[in-house]
Amino acid sequence: MAEITAPQSPVTAEQFADEIREQLKYTQGVTVEQAKPADVYVAAASAVRRHLMDSWMKTQADMVNGNTKAVGYLSAEFLMGKQLENALLNAGLTEQFDKAVEALGFNAQEVIDAEYEPGLGNGGLGRLAACFIDSLASLGVPAFGYGIQYKYGIFKQEFDENGKQIETPDYWLANEEPWGHIDYNRDQKVSFGGEVVEENGRKVWKPAWSVRAVPVDYMVPGYASGRVNTLRLWSAKSYDEFDLLTFNKSEYLDAVKPQVEAENISKILYPEDSTPQGKALRLEQQYFFVSASIHDAIRVFYPGQDKPDLTTFPDKINFQLNDTHPVIGIPELMRVLMDEYDYDWDTAWDITRRTFNYTCHTLLPEALEVWPSKLIGELLPRHLEIIEKINDQFEAELKAKGVAADTIKDMAIYTGDAVRMAYLATYGGSHVNGVAELHSQLLKDVTLKNFSDVYPDKFTNVTNGVTPRRFIKLANPRLSDLITEGLGTDKWLSDLELLKGLVPLADDDEFVKKFAAVKQANKVDFSNFAKRKYGFDIDPNTMINTMVKRLHEYKRQALKILSVIADYADIKSGKVSADDIMPRTIVFGAKAAPGYYLAKQTIQLINNVARVINNDPDVKGKLNVYFPWNYNIELAMNLIPATDLDEQISQAGKEASGTGNMKFALNGALTVGTLDGANVEIRERVGAENFFLFGMTEPEVSALYAKGYDTKGLSREYYEKDPQLKAAIDMVADGTFSDGDKDTYKDLVNDWLNKDYFMTLADFRAYMDIQAQIEETYRDPMKWSRMAVLNVANSGYFSSDRSIEDYLERIWHTGPLK
Ligand code: CR6
Numbered sequence: 001m002a003e004i005t006a007p008q009s010p011v012t013a014e015q016f017a018d019e020i021r022e023q024l025k026y027t028q029g030v031t032v033e034q035a036k037p038a039d040v041y042v043a044a045a046s047a048v049r050r051h052l053m054d055s056w057m058k059t060q061a062d063m064v065n066g067n068t069k070a071v072g073y074l075s076a077e078f079l080m081g082k083q084l085e086n087a088l089l090n091a092g093l094t095e096q097f098d099k100a101v102e103a104l105g106f107n108a109q110e111v112i113d114a115e116y117e118p119g120l121g122n123g124g125l126g127r128l129a130a131c132f133i134d135s136l137a138s139l140g141v142p143a144f145g146y147g148i149q150y151k152y153g154i155f156k157q158e159f160d161e162n163g164k165q166i167e168t169p170d171y172w173l174a175n176e177e178p179w180g181h182i183d184y185n186r187d188q189k190v191s192f193g194g195e196v197v198e199e200n201g202r203k204v205w206k207p208a209w210s211v212r213a214v215p216v217d218y219m220v221p222g223y224a225s226g227r228v229n230t231l232r233l234w235s236a237k238s239y240d241e242f243d244l245l246t247f248n249k250s251e252y253l254d255a256v257k258p259q260v261e262a263e264n265i266s267k268i269l270y271p272e273d274s275t276p277q278g279k280a281l282r283l284e285q286q287y288f289f290v291s292a293s294i295h296d297a298i299r300v301f302y303p304g305q306d307k308p309d310l311t312t313f314p315d316k317i318n319f320q321l322n323d324t325h326p327v328i329g330i331p332e333l334m335r336v337l338m339d340e341y342d343y344d345w346d347t348a349w350d351i352t353r354r355t356f357n358y359t360c361h362t363l364l365p366e367a368l369e370v371w372p373s374k375l376i377g378e379l380l381p382r383h384l385e386i387i388e389k390i391n392d393q394f395e396a397e398l399k400a401k402g403v404a405a406d407t408i409k410d411m412a413i414y415t416g417d418a419v420r421m422a423y424l425a426t427y428g429g430s431h432v433n434g435v436a437e438l439h440s441q442l443l444k445d446v447t448l449k450n451f452s453d454v455y456p457d458k459f460t461n462v463t464n465g466v467t468p469r470r471f472i473k474l475a476n477p478r479l480s481d482l483i484t485e486g487l488g489t490d491k492w493l494s495d496l497e498l499l500k501g502l503v504p505l506a507d508d509d510e511f512v513k514k515f516a517a518v519k520q521a522n523k524v525d526f527s528n529f530a531k532r533k534y535g536f537d538i539d540p541n542t543m544i545n546t547m548v549k550r551l552h553e554y555k556r557q558a559l560k561i562l563s564v565i566a567d568y569a570d571i572k573s574g575k576v577s578a579d580d581i582m583p584r585t586i587v588f589g590a591k592a593a594p595g596y597y598l599a600k601q602t603i604q605l606i607n608n609v610a611r612v613i614n615n616d617p618d619v620k621g622k623l624n625v626y627f628p629w630n631y632n633i634e635l636a637m638n639l640i641p642a643t644d645l646d647e648q649i650s651q652a653g654k655e656a657s658g659t660g661n662m663k664f665a666l667n668g669a670l671t672v673g674t675l676d677g678a679n680v681e682i683r684e685r686v687g688a689e690n691f692f693l694f695g696m697t698e699p700e701v702s703a704l705y706a707k708g709y710d711t712k713g714l715s716r717e718y719y720e721k722d723p724q725l726k727a728a729i730d731m732v733a734d735g736t737f738s739d740g741d742k743d744t745y746k747d748l749v750n751d752w753l754n755k756d757y758f759m760t761l762a763d764f765r766a767y768m769d770i771q772a773q774i775e776e777t778y779r780d781p782m783k784w785s786r787m788a789v790l791n792v793a794n795s796g797y798f799s800s801d802r803s804i805e806d807y808l809e810r811i812w813h814t815g816p817l818k
Helices: 013-029 039-067 084-091 094-103 106-111 124-140 244-248 259-262 280-301 310-316 329-340 347-353 373-379 381-400 406-410 422-429 437-446 448-454 470-476 478-488 497-509 509-534 559-573 599-615 633-642 658-664 681-685 698-706 716-721 721-734 747-754 764-778 783-795 800-810
Strands: 070-074 143-146 156-159 165-168 186-193 195-199 202-206 211-223 228-237 317-322 356-360 370-372 418-420 432-434 459-461 544-550 584-589 623-625 645-648 669-674
Touching: 013 039, 013 094, 013 559, 039 084, 039 094, 039 106, 039 211, 039 228, 070 124, 070 280, 084 094, 084 106, 084 211, 084 470, 094 106, 124 143, 124 211, 124 228, 124 317, 124 448, 124 800, 165 584, 165 599, 186 280, 186 645, 186 716, 186 721, 195 381, 202 310, 202 329, 202 381, 202 623, 211 280, 228 259, 228 280, 228 370, 280 310, 280 317, 280 329, 280 373, 310 317, 310 347, 317 347, 317 800, 329 356, 329 381, 329 422, 329 437, 347 356, 347 381, 347 470, 356 422, 370 373, 370 437, 373 381, 381 406, 381 698, 418 422, 422 448, 422 800, 432 437, 432 470, 432 800, 470 478, 470 633, 470 658, 497 509, 497 783, 497 800, 509 633, 509 681, 544 633, 559 584, 559 599, 559 623, 559 721, 559 764, 584 633, 599 623, 633 658, 658 681, 658 783, 669 764, 669 783, 716 721, 716 747, 721 747, 721 764, 764 783
Parallel strands: 070 143, 070 317, 143 228, 317 356, 356 432, 432 459, 544 584, 544 645, 584 623, 645 669
Antiparallel strands: 156 165, 186 211, 195 202, 211 228, 370 418
16 A cells, blocks of 8 residues: 555535535535535635635744744736636645535536636746746745736637637636635825926835725645745726715716726736737736735735834745836836835945846747837836936946947846836846746846856756646546555655656566556547537547647647648548558647737648548547637646647747646647747657757757748748648648638748748658657557656656745745745
């Protein structure tokens, strides 16, 4: 019998059933007989919250009274996923729940399915924030997640009859949401606009309008740590609900205008990912949650004090800036310290610099936010003054260090017209980190090179990670059981490096067969899930080949679909017999930003390739493409454990890290990928022989740009020279996937042949070659499964617990609560 260390609650299933009954009756006012699964879900959520309450209060008290510095993770996105199963796991109530719900006459899965998934993030960055607060709690480190409770999360994706993406609003709060507690008594006032005047020799900001920031608190239970941290998401409310005078004149809409305007601030998550959004509302959102959070932290750590000693603030809490979105917090803390608490500039600067650290998540220069000075001046006039002064001080410092004048100019935080938030963050905080080794290196060598030359010690790396609780234990219970059996303990769930103990089992045929059986059972489950949810008929006896991530040119979904088309063209032209093809099911999941034209065209193409191929008897059962819409965490948790082959095929030097790659490796999928982001480290750990590497490296990419690849139209040469590539592109151009219409994809085709900035065509041949090698390997099931076991065994490093330990050591210099 394996050693079990998972949390165990003292209550029995009968007691838990009584607690659910009680919630149903006294809070919701429904009998068990009247209750629907959605009622039972709310009742169970409330019941599990009660179980966590004492730990939550104790964690907060210990945090304020103890002397362990806390972490404030400031993030515009927290992509949490459904909460119930995770809360049950961490409260030790999973089994009790299953039995209790059944005893009440319900199906546990139906109750779990009743939860609506909150989508308060775009993709990797938001999900990383969710993994990080899970790990902080699991390690017992006192922490707050601070963000925005958007009323509408990332849009819901549908496809129309032409395969085009349709975005519909995601009103996730349409039904009762039992997890967030709205704490009207801990609100904060956040102001905007107006002007700065001099009064008695002091600068005084006279704002024009204010909104009320109301916190909505979510518990963040740790796994086996006894700790529960807080995710505090701010919701914007108006101070002037309603103008009665206007209302009485029957101008109803005008009467609610101030309310609507104020509440707009937390209305919607910007559906953008790695592209700029010069929208005033976005800056309002950023300032809104950061200002409220800073004031909140002062309230929490200096309770009841009018004149707190804020020189100790950086010893109470360190704020991590998750990308540039919260960087306005730097001038805000300066303003609070000087204008609200009377500190002089130098003291305020010292406190600020010691409080903040910055994580950069991109290499695309256009994704580093730059705000027009005019906009900041209108919205936050006092902050613009402070930013100018920070810039003056910065320039003087650079001069004193002997930096050349034109370099100083290149490094300007404030250019007159604009404010560069990444530069402000780099100068204004203690540390800057990238999210994978290659990325951190490129930040130092390219993106922030001048800064790293002057402040080399500021720069560090923390490779991303994912939480094994959600992405192995909850997503893949079969594999979890097998790992526990193989290791003789379940301790790996809080110490993922223990997976290394599975390495010898890759040579144990019995174990490898069990492992393959787990994968097969997961594939059957996924096939059923896909039938139920999408009406798809996925054959679980084919290789499941997955590409899920935001749709972006640099990620190169186009490369994948072109390879599918090339295979299809080979069969249609008789060059290859369908019988020789290894049966494969290709599954895509991806949302495109609503304004991203080529990304949306790619979605349309994938959908139509799926339509044509899946209906063609010539390739039936051999080559299938499915594109389940609205990719989200629920779909990820069902698809990842069922995947044989994962695609991480971004152009080298563009994907900062990737975190999907880690989830797949940990669930025993093999990866086909470029030397990019965290792929590099995954491959290093799982072994080059257990990873399908292809394509240009980052230096090769740079060299090809230098030759003028995208400016001189060099991609066309690849098209001309490679008949297979030519056939695939011609098939897109000739209307095969658009009912004969040659215009549907003309912009996409034009881009491939004349620009192809992300070098899809240049990597095509290498990609086709590696796919041939993959097929050959897959035909040997034992070999494939052994490789998969070694992927799991050697991926323990990619736990977000390890990432957080690196942050603790390299950046935050704090640890678990005593
Ligand atoms: N899009 C990176 O592109 C990384 C995550 C989390 C991203 C991705 O490679 O894994 O952050 N960047 O670090 C941004 O969102 C700016 C992402 O999710």
